[in-house]
Amino acid sequence: MAAGSPSRPYHVIIFGASGFTGQFVVEEVARCAAERSTGGPLKWAVAGRSRRRLEEVLKRAAGKLSMPELTANIESVVADVSVEESLDVMCQQAAVILNCVGPYRFYGEPVVKACIRNGAHYLDICGEPQFLERMQLEYHAEAQDRGVYVIGSCGFDSIPADLGILYTKSQFKGTLTAVESFLKITGGPEGLCGHDATWQSAVYGFADRGSLRQLRRKFGHKPLPVVGARVHKRGSVFFSKEIEQYAIPFIGSDPSVVKRSQRFLYEEEQRSPVQYSAYVGVGGLFSVVRLFCGGLIFWFMGKLSLGRKLLTTFPSFFSFGLFSKSGPTMKQIEDASFNLTFFGEGYSEGSDPTQGRPNAKICTQVVGAEPGYVATVSTLVQAAVTLLNELHSLPRRGGVYSPGAAFYRTSLIDRLNNHSIKFSVKSSQ
Known part of the structure; x- marks a missing residue:
């Protein structure tokens, strides 16, 4: 069957639907199932072990959505990353697989391979640069040959x-040459909390950071040209006048992902690349001190196998409560929100960027509800709907x-503007 074949019984299968994030994806797909603008209602199923x-x-x-029909009409597909045949059966039944099973460095590749092998498009919510870039290096040509789209990091990262x-x-009238982004995540009285799987990804990503440098050398990329004045990186900790609190460089996958997009648009569309630096607000001086102490512990223990074992066994203790095996409470999720502000500079229309x-x-800014389990599931599901409805607008085959x-x-x-994630211009001069 060809990728996206209409003979498949489902448009979307949520793999890892019983996991912490997967449960929220199930609810979002259920809400959006009747919204698909072309091709009729969205047909979907859930999958897991x-x-x-x-x-x-x-x-x-x-019960939560007052949709009793879900228990009668939505099928469950048994699939396990360790059983190749079960992944093949799952991927043969859907046009798009939403993979919610992480950490992806351990569990992602078998699903990518099964999707390519069986002609199903693949989306995930990965925030692990090593996995994302390795999939591009090793599977891009095969995915092209089979007409399959593999699109990672379709969540908040x-x-x-x-x-x-x-x-x-x-929105910029002229040539945009550089952007700095500042992320602020706001919580309620109970504070913020993330799930253990995200913490595990960070721990193992830090331990394996050397392999990322080696991986990038294998691409053989030439440096992207710098258009306009070169932007200097800020320090490891600094007070940001832009967001009126201390900030640090964002260590997630955003800079890596943005650079991959900028490279694609430069090489395939001849669009001038944008220099990009990402930062995240950490609050006041007390937060800086806590971050420094936690960072030292994380750095030291993350280098040792025993240390990594302790970090992943006791996430709440070593993250000062920012991550836990149980994840955030519903109250924490309901009270949280994010604001991602972009400060761009460049050359107005008619100006010469070389002078x-x-x-x-x-x-500009992008704002939304809690990032990990509300914004992420919205971006993932809308990315899937976009792929299904606008396949002709995606690059190549x-x-x-x-x-x-x-x-x-x-x-x-x-689509995201219509689903509680708002893109807007704050000022332009």
Whole structure:
């Protein structure tokens, strides 16, 4: 069967539906199932290792959303990353697989291979640069040959950042040459908390950071040209006047993903690349001290196998409560929100980017609800719907892409604006 074949029983299968994030994806797909603008209602199913747990997830979603039909009409597919045949059966039944099983460095590759092998498009919410870039290096040509799209980081890491850059560039009148982004995550009285799987990804990503440098050398990329004045990176900790609190460089996948998109657009579309630096607010001086102490512990223990074992066994203790095996409470999720602000500079229309300093600025923002389990599931599901509805607008015939490279010609930003993630211009001069 060809990729996206209409003979497949489902448009979308959520793999890992019984996991912590997968449960939220199930609810979002259920809400959006009737919204698909072309091709009729969205036909979907859930998949995972345990049929009983999958049925429990559907039962909870049915009660929460007042949709009793979910328990009767939505099928459960048993699939396990360690059983290749089960992945093949799953991938043969859907046009798109939403992979919610992480950490992806351990569990992602078998799903990517099964999707390519069986002609199903693949989306995930990975925030691990090593995995994302290795999939591109090793599977891009095969995915192209089979007409399959493999699009990683379709969650909070990194659609707001990647599409935020594209949005900023589209709103800038002239040549945008550099952007700094500042992320602020706000919580309620109970504070913020993330799930253990995200913590594990960070721990093992830090331990394996040397392999990322080796991996990037294998691409053989030439450095992207610097258009306009070169932007200097800020320090490891600094007070940001832009967000009026201390900030540090963002260590997630956003810079990596944005650079991949900028490279694609430069090489395939001859669009001038944008220099990009990402930062995240950490609060006041007390937060800086806590971050410094926690960072030292993380750095030391992350280098040792025993230290990594302790970090992943006791996430709440070593992260000062920022991550836990149980994840955030519903109250924490409901009270949280994010604001990602982009400060761009460049050259106004008619100005020569090779001459003088930038003479124009723009400030845009992407805002939304709690990033990990509300914004992420919204961006993932809308990316899937966009792929299904606008396949003709994606590049070439398939391949491994970042979100910006895959969706730059689509209506995904408009879709997100209609689903509680707002892109807007704050100022332009």
